Amino acid sequence: MKWFKVFESKESALNTIPDKGVKLLLLGQRRIALARFDDKIFATADACPHNGESLSKGSINYLGEIICPWHNYRFNIKSGTECQNRTQDLQTFPIECRADGLFIGIPE
Numbered sequence: 001m002k003w004f005k006v007f008e009s010k011e012s013a014l015n016t017i018p019d020k021g022v023k024l025l026l027l028g029q030r031r032i033a034l035a036r037f038d039d040k041i042f043a044t045a046d047a048c049p050h051n052g053e054s055l056s057k058g059s060i061n062y063l064g065e066i067i068c069p070w071h072n073y074r075f076n077i078k079s080g081t082e083c084q085n086r087t088q089d090l091q092t093f094p095i096e097c098r099a100d101g102l103f104i105g106i107p108e
């Protein structure tokens with residue numbers, strides 16, 4: 001696992017991503033969807049497992065599911081599981097809040 005610092009602090013992340021918002025993060029060749037729910041930050045692959053739409057164009061509902069803007073499939077933002085098992089799981093990435101910033105772990 002390789003860790004990337006993406007914000008100076010959790011507060012900085014919360015100030016950048018609105019509540020139930022999703023932002024695109026480019027890490028080298030990887031496209032990551034950064035989402036905020038319940039004042040926590042989550043990271044998933046940006047490409048929807050169904051047909052590749054960008055999930056950073058989607059939204060988060062009150063259940064903490066990221067909703068794809070194309071066919072409205074819903075993925076649990078923590079586990080990546082699609083709510084009706086209509087497609088494979090969305091890849092999720094761990095987030096760590098450390099004294100020197102907020103980090104995302106990417107498998108090598």
Ligand code: FES
Binds near residue numbers: 048049052071072073
């Ligand atoms: S591409 Fe995301 S639900 Fe179809």
